[in-house]
Amino acid sequence: MPSLFRLSPTAPGVSRLQRDSFPFVLSDGRRIDVMRVRDPRAKRLRLSVGERGARLTLPPRTSLVAGERFVHEHRDWLTDQLAQQPGDVMALVPGEATSVPLRGRMLPLHWAPGRVARVVAGEEALTLQLPARAGQAAVSRALRDFYEAEARADIGRWLPAYLPGLPRPPSRIRLRVLSSQWGSLAPDGTLTLDLALVLGRPAAFEYVLVHELCHLIHADHSRRFWREVEARCPDWRDARDYFRDEGRRLKAGLHVLLDT
Known part of the structure; x- marks a missing residue:
């Protein structure tokens, strides 16, 4: 995602939330994207973990470098918090076999070529039909x-x-x-x-x-x-x-x- 902050690293006078994300490597080697939010109401740097993943909140005049340094300083904490997050669902990668939840069950998801992108339900599995360039x-x-x-x-x-x-x-x-x-x-x-x-x-x-x-x-x-x-x-x-x-x-x- 292109940065919303690049033209103004310290974002003086910002009057509304601005968001972008940056890649980060956890202590266990996993690569994640950290959501970065510049909040005009924020008084200090804050790192949190929620349903959407890791989030870094920056006050208006805090630089991007200081923000990323803050995340690095809390890398072990972030790794532990993400490991405790609920969820046994993986992001979908076209062509890779996986399972997705539906009505309290995990159903196998298969991939197949198709004219339009759509999911077709079978008795015990789902098929995601996908055009070649989708x-x-x-x-x-x-x-x-x-x-x-x-x-x-x-x-x-x-x-x-x-x-x-x-x-x-x-x-x-x-x-x-x-x-x-x-x-x-x-x-x-x-x-x-x-x-x-x-x-x-x-x-x-x-x-x-x-x-x-x-x-x-x-x-x-x-x-x-x-x-x-x-x-x-x-x-x-x-x-x-x-x-x-x-x-x-x-x-x-x-x-x-x-x-x-």
Whole structure:
């Protein structure tokens, strides 16, 4: 990724976040990209690790050299933190055999030539058809389209059973890559769900759908709200525990696969 900082190493007067990335070699020899963010509100250098990988935050007047030196000084810490990150999903490399998650299972992913980039589902495996000159962006887009189609198919199977007990149906349903939430309901009735849900257990996905639909009845998390959830999803506590145990892994896996 081209640097956003090259013309102004110290970025004086910067008024908004600026991002780029730089390559880095960990203590164990792995090569990663560190996201570099210049934040006008930052008071000091900060290195963090999250679902999207390593992130270096720089104050407005800190030089790039000082930032990269800071990462080198914390290389062992960064290596340890990344080793502890959840996730058993590897980035997709065209032509290399691998497996990808879907509905709580890891399915083999095969590669085949095709006129357009798309994922085709078989009984026990997936095939990603790819034109000869297609790049990584086409791979990510094809997988995202596949996951969204599968998620909408699940929602389409579940939703009719819950509509009769609602004051109104959701105005529309969107699938997005969310950072922390699993779902939300906007005042206009738009229901947004995390695309990572389709990677995990269907029962947990269905619970999130039920949870957000119940907000059409009660907009809060009162006892009345939870009674509505309980009536429709008696095992909701199991789903909640599942997300506590596996949620970070699901979100991290989706980021890796879609290269976001």
